[in-house]
Amino acid sequence: MRSLRDIHTAILPLRLEGAGYRVGGAQLLSDITLNIAPGRRLVILGPNGAGKSLLLRLCHGLIEPTSGSRVWASGEARAEAQAMVFQRPVLLRRSVAANLDYPLSLRGVPRAERRETVTSTLRRFGLEHLADRPARLLSGGEQQRLAVARARAMAPQVLFLDEPTSALDPSATRIIESMIEGFSAEGIAIVMTTHDLGQARRLAQDVAFLHRGRLIEHRPANMFFSGPKAPETRAFLAGELIW
């Protein structure tokens, strides 16, 4: 039995060194060298099909680089203290509370501690009144809130989010954004993608710009948005880069 509190070996920075991903003759990610620092908020931008979701999956350990390497500071092959919110999160066909409990029980967290974590998570994310409801029947916004809550309950040092608000209305979007800011204040590193440039400006401390599977730029957000730019970046920000 292990406690969530045992997971405190630092897993960041995460380093990609010349990482590439190739399937069936298509080079989907090429030669990406990237440092994901502890406690920072990194926003990955790029047009549709640039490879943003693939890059998140590669970092998270769902796919392996076919060239180059991915190295966690802790030396683990796949660090445990990380979580991801998918573009379309999958909730299990059970109650909201049971969805929060599930990843904790996978880790062998003792029952009493699990109950405590589930209760406090429900309260923190305003899900108490939904605790016993079947998760699949929640509204889109509530499902997204539950997916974010579930990820937070896993006590990650880095949280990956793939377009976490793309299907949400403005007020639900604001709620998720403030949650992300809250996590960041707790010291959790954030790596997220978005197509909402306003959101990128609000949340990003660093920006990585991807185009056709290549990392074009990776720099502090203010420099990305106001400094001199690579031609692809200029076209993208002007809304002229289609793919």
Add this chain to the structure above:
Amino acid sequence: MDGAFTAAFGLIASGDAALMQIIGLSLRVTLTAVAIASLIGLPLGAGLALARFPGRGAVIVLFNALMGLPPVVAGLLVYLMLSRSGPLGGLALLFTPTAMIVAQTILILPIVVSLTRSVVEDLWAEYRDQLRSLGASRLRAVPTLLWDGRVSLLTGILAGFGRASAEVGAVLIVGGNIAGHTRTMTTAITLETARGSLSLAVALGIILMGLTLALNAVAWGAGQWARGRLG
């Protein structure tokens, strides 16, 4: 004809002892076979959905084909195994309810395995990344997928129950239709009809129909309830 129906309802209404004994044995044999086939077939089907090994395709095709295995052939196989000169002849199981349970398990197992495989495979495609992200290994994903597929899986198990309770070939060959011992609803109908004594046959026919109807009502109701309740 009318006489047969009147007598049949009379038998059912009076709770005729021979009739009740036959129904009881039929249900005991089939339900036990369903339970054993599920116990083996659910994990086996889920394993087949998630595992990758050479020859996997062949195994899948085999189980799909076995869903169409004629009951008499299943009966014949079990007969050959259990007959006095067969490899398991020493167990003296031929013409016992146990032999009938074995034969029906063989009939139901491919249905449960194939359906479980297809349900779990579809779920796995949807769940794989999420479950891995939450920290589930392939092995640990199996019970999760079975649980999340529970409604569809129940339908498959009920289909297995339907097949077994309707078949006559397998239980006739390995059971022998011995009155009071291995006589089931379907074997009794066969025998009584051949003998021209229709009232018991019709009574059993009515009960079998009723059972099938009730089963389908339960399956449909469970599906509706689950869709509303679980999403």
